[in-house]
Amino acid sequence: MTRKRRLDPFPYLLLLPAVGLMAAVNGLPIVQGFYMSLLKLNQFTLGQYLDAPFVGLDNYRRVLFDPDNPLRAGLGHALRNTALFTLTVSTLAIGIGLGVALLLNRDFPGKAIARTLLLLPWIVPSYVVGTLWGFMWQRDTGIVNTVLVDWLHLLDDKPFWLLGANSFWAIVIPTVWRAWPVMMLIFLAALQAIPEEPYEAATLDGASRWQQFLHITLPLLKPVIVIQLMFQIIDNVYSYNIVSMMFGNGAGFPGEWADLLMPLLTRQSFSYWLFGQGAAVSFVTMALMLLFVAVWLRAFRQSMTHDED
Incomplete structure (x- = not known):
């Protein structure tokens, strides 16, 4: 009968601070940038920044399919x-x-x-x-x-x-x-x-x-x-x-x-x-x-x- 290998959590706990730091340094700007792509952020709404009007995927539609963009x-x-x-x-x-x-x-x-x-x-x-x-x-x-x-x-x-x-x-x-x-x-x-x-x-x-x-x-x-x-x-x-x-x-x-x-x-x-x-x-x-x-x-x-x- 084979014994199940026990997972030692200690090495993962040692890696946790570095993983958390890397997630914060890389993840937060990516998340914020993606949220910006869902906003109507232009010269009129720049002062509102992340409170600018939400337009969903309209920015993607205009970028990909609007010939006058x-x-x-x-x-x-x-x-x-x-x-x-x-x-x-x-x-x-x-x-x-x-x-x-x-x-x-x-x-x-x-x-x-x-x-x-x-x-x-x-x-x-x-x-x-x-x-x-x-x-x-x-x-x-x-x-x-x-x-x-x-x-x-x-x-x-x-x-x-x-x-x-x-x-x-x-x-x-x-x-x-x-x-x-x-x-x-x-x-x-x-x-x-x-x-x-x-x-x-x-x-x-x-x-x-x-x-x-x-x-x-x-x-x-x-x-x-x-x-x-x-x-x-x-x-x-x-x-x-x-x-x-x-x-x-x-x-x-x-x-x-x-x-x-x-x-x-x-x-x-x-x-x-x-x-x-x-x-x-x-x-x-x-x-x-x-x-x-x-x-x-x-x-x-x-x-x-x-x-x-």
Whole structure:
């Protein structure tokens, strides 16, 4: 006869203060934000705040289905840019981070110093990155055009980087520049955790470096790549700081090719004082991202189960 295992409540009591604090810090703003999305909170009722008129799901209806809603102006361009931006930045940041991690995983003089220096872009605050690259992209005085045109002579004329289709790359490159060092650090830690035995066996079998990378390194790094790609996608969908600082601290319009979802939402909500509808858009975005995370993790779990079989 098997004895039932007795549940010890003591560890859970120790965790209770931390759980309560995290629930308060994260849960209360979410609950209040959702309640704001149910209110008619605008320039006329802002003084009432949470006592503003209750309109239920009308904010969601207007955001999703009202073609004359100011918050929907430019939404198509912002969604397109956000999708392309997220795909491009996530792919480049992970690719560059993994490539540099593979180089740093070798022994060479000054390895620790090189690793520290390569982390500098990640240490710089995103607001500073946006301001710094905003000056660098200037057509006549920016260092980018000076290098490309005056020094290297790769271009005949100095292009406008903050106007037109070039503005898309003007926000992609600084974001990748800041994101890839942390990817490098994570991949480097994962590479150093891989044992040497599989590589030694592959070398004895005559496998090349490329074959070892494809059949040993990549499969063992798959969990890390999948999770980091998910984090990158979430982070880039909510990207705001670099764009807002580069094009006017949230008040300026970055143009058709550089306007992302979060800057659009912030600009339109504060320009038209539609705070209730802005909260509704935020919760729709959050719901979609939660759905994405659930599907992503489920697919990853099934893929890992299939690989084990």
